[in-house]
Amino acid sequence: MKAVHFGAGNIGRGFIGEILFNNGFSVDFVDINTTIIDALRQRKAYEIELASEAKERIAVTNVNGLNNQTEPEAVIDAIAQADIVTTAIGPNILPFIAELIAKGIQKRHEAKTTTPLDVIACENMIGGSQFLFSKVTEFLSEEDLVYVEELVGFPNAAVDRIVPIQHHEDPLFVSVEPFSEWVVDATQRKNQELQLDGVLYVEDLEPYIERKLFSVNTGHATTAYTGSFYGYQTIGEAIADERVLMQLKNVLQETGDLLIEKWGFDRQTHEKYAEKIIHRFENPYISDDIARVARTPIRKLGFDERFIRPIREAKERQLSYVYLLEVVAMILNYRDPEDQESVQLAQLLAEKPLRKVIQTVTKLEDDALIDEIAAAYTKNK
Numbered sequence: 001m002k003a004v005h006f007g008a009g010n011i012g013r014g015f016i017g018e019i020l021f022n023n024g025f026s027v028d029f030v031d032i033n034t035t036i037i038d039a040l041r042q043r044k045a046y047e048i049e050l051a052s053e054a055k056e057r058i059a060v061t062n063v064n065g066l067n068n069q070t071e072p073e074a075v076i077d078a079i080a081q082a083d084i085v086t087t088a089i090g091p092n093i094l095p096f097i098a099e100l101i102a103k104g105i106q107k108r109h110e111a112k113t114t115t116p117l118d119v120i121a122c123e124n125m126i127g128g129s130q131f132l133f134s135k136v137t138e139f140l141s142e143e144d145l146v147y148v149e150e151l152v153g154f155p156n157a158a159v160d161r162i163v164p165i166q167h168h169e170d171p172l173f174v175s176v177e178p179f180s181e182w183v184v185d186a187t188q189r190k191n192q193e194l195q196l197d198g199v200l201y202v203e204d205l206e207p208y209i210e211r212k213l214f215s216v217n218t219g220h221a222t223t224a225y226t227g228s229f230y231g232y233q234t235i236g237e238a239i240a241d242e243r244v245l246m247q248l249k250n251v252l253q254e255t256g257d258l259l260i261e262k263w264g265f266d267r268q269t270h271e272k273y274a275e276k277i278i279h280r281f282e283n284p285y286i287s288d289d290i291a292r293v294a295r296t297p298i299r300k301l302g303f304d305e306r307f308i309r310p311i312r313e314a315k316e317r318q319l320s321y322v323y324l325l326e327v328v329a330m331i332l333n334y335r336d337p338e339d340q341e342s343v344q345l346a347q348l349l350a351e352k353p354l355r356k357v358i359q360t361v362t363k364l365e366d367d368a369l370i371d372e373i374a375a376a377y378t379k380n381k
Helices: 010-022 034-043 072-081 091-110 128-139 142-151 206-229 235-239 242-263 267-281 308-316 322-333 340-351 354-362 367-380
Strands: 002-006 026-031 045-050 057-061 063-067 084-087 117-121 157-160 174-176 181-185 200-202
Touching (some): 002 072, 010 026, 010 045, 010 181, 026 034, 026 072, 034 063, 063 072, 072 091, 091 117, 181 206, 206 235, 206 308, 235 267, 242 267, 242 308, 242 322, 308 322, 308 367, 340 354, 354 367
Parallel strands (some): 002 026, 002 084, 026 063, 045 174, 181 200
Antiparallel strands (some): 045 057
């Protein structure tokens, strides 16, 4: 079986690539990083290390590299022959691969390929695959869309594995945490016969996506921004500070209360899930920079993102969001001269009224909530 995976970075190799390999796929990694692509093409293999005391090594073989900038036709051909297509490139990059995927689908259509294909965006976003589909359709004809309706699925997914920024002499070696979770919406698949070991297929994905987004992503970002507020450089240093740990626990309590009320999660089970997340952040074998986790603060303050959405929904249900507000204030105060969005946010705050900046960044129209964020920002400034 053949897989095409867009994104040969640490997450692609250290998470999605490993699962595809374990399921017997040959994997064509697609990327513009010539160093990584050339190494994959030459060696056809790489190693993963689990960040734990045992430091277990996993050899991933039967892989190849394709450069979508210099050899787009080869990528199109690979998609035309693939049994599955996956991505791990970041939400903002998805539109840039849409035309290649569309052309690969068209080539399948022209060849009268009847093997169903699923395209799964493994990104930190809600509805990633369907978002990608909306971009792909811009390049498809009406006839192509009829073909897609029958044989090409874009099932949404939720993915979870901490893969920190890292630097090794071997450009293909990657260290990842032992925990991983990949959940796929079973109702949106077209290839119902393809069941990947290591993937959970569910009839309703939204509770799992929100559980992950409002627990892992909100929690990780909380640790980063709170840690930065207290002057730390790494997640490990930050979470060792009781003030940071308590802020994390309080935020996870608030998002947990929301998830339990909204989706009916069992409280005891969810509390164990939250405890496991905290232990993952405390893993001494993962060195994660706060700058990596805290990057793109404007995106993280989006209307449907990991802080504003749970705040909105907690307020609707008359649940507490005090600690979430405190973190939003820390994000507004966050400064990293190497991060474009952080610099942009600082400029906005320097040039425009505070309430206007909050409204522009968060897209909130709730004046009372904007006032609460403004008050929290002023208090923590």
